[in-house]
Amino acid sequence: MPREGYQEKLDELQEDVLYMSEVVFDRLRTGLDALEKKDDELAREVIEGDDEINQLYLDLERECVNLLALQQPVAGDLRFIAASFKIITDLERVADLAVNLGEYAIEAEQELALDVDVQAIGEAVVEMNEQAMTAYTERDGDLCYAIGDRDDEVDAMCQDASDTVMRGLIEREIDEETSEEEIESLMRDVSRLLLTIRDLERVGDHAVNIAARTLYMVDNDDALIY
Numbered sequence: 001m002p003r004e005g006y007q008e009k010l011d012e013l014q015e016d017v018l019y020m021s022e023v024v025f026d027r028l029r030t031g032l033d034a035l036e037k038k039d040d041e042l043a044r045e046v047i048e049g050d051d052e053i054n055q056l057y058l059d060l061e062r063e064c065v066n067l068l069a070l071q072q073p074v075a076g077d078l079r080f081i082a083a084s085f086k087i088i089t090d091l092e093r094v095a096d097l098a099v100n101l102g103e104y105a106i107e108a109e110q111e112l113a114l115d116v117d118v119q120a121i122g123e124a125v126v127e128m129n130e131q132a133m134t135a136y137t138e139r140d141g142d143l144c145y146a147i148g149d150r151d152d153e154v155d156a157m158c159q160d161a162s163d164t165v166m167r168g169l170i171e172r173e174i175d176e177e178t179s180e181e182e183i184e185s186l187m188r189d190v191s192r193l194l195l196t197i198r199d200l201e202r203v204g205d206h207a208v209n210i211a212a213r214t215l216y217m218v219d220n221d222d223a224l225i226y
Helices: 003-037 040-048 050-071 075-107 118-138 141-171 180-219
Strands: none
Touching (some): 003 050, 040 050, 118 180, 141 180
16 A cells, blocks of 8 residues: 555544544433433433444454554554554443443432532543643643542542542441332342442543553553553
C-alpha cells in the first residue's frame, strides 16, 4: 500500500475510535439520566443499544488487526495501533458499565434519602473519559497525567459516597414492625446504590487506562500503565 493510503488508514482508525467513544459516552450519559429520572424507557435504550457498541468494537478490532498484519508498522505507528486497540477495549467495557446503570434504574424499588450525589460522580467520570479521548486525539501527554491525578479525586468521592450509604443503613430505623419484605427491599436498593458507585469508579479507571495507553503511544512512557 502506498504511504499516502497507509496514512489514510491510520487517520480513519483514529476517526473510528473517536466515533465509538462518542457513542459510548452518549450511552453513559443516558444511563445516568435513567438513574436520575427513574426512566425505564431511557434505561432500555442503553441496554438494547449494547449490541451496536459490541459490533463497533468488533469492526475496529478487525481494522487494527488488518493494519498490524498487512502493514507491519514499527515505532510510533505500531504504538498508535496498539494503543487504539487497547482503548476500544476500555470503551467497550465502559459501555457495559452503562448497561449496568440502565439495569439498576429499572430494578430500583424505592428512593433512598441519602446525601449521595451519584450524578456528580457520573459527570466527573464522563468528563475524565472525554478528556482522555482529547489526549488521544491531540497526542497530549500532560493531559494524560492530569487525568491520573483527577482519578484520585474521583476515588475519594466514591469512598465518601459508599461510607455515607453504609452509615445511612446503620442509622436507619428498623423495628419489630418492619416487615421482612421491607428489609429485603431496602437491602436490595442499598446494594444497587453501592454497585452504582463502584461501577462509576470503574468508569473512571477506564479513563485512566485510556490516558495510560495514550501516554505510552505519545512518549513511549509507561508511567500510568502500572
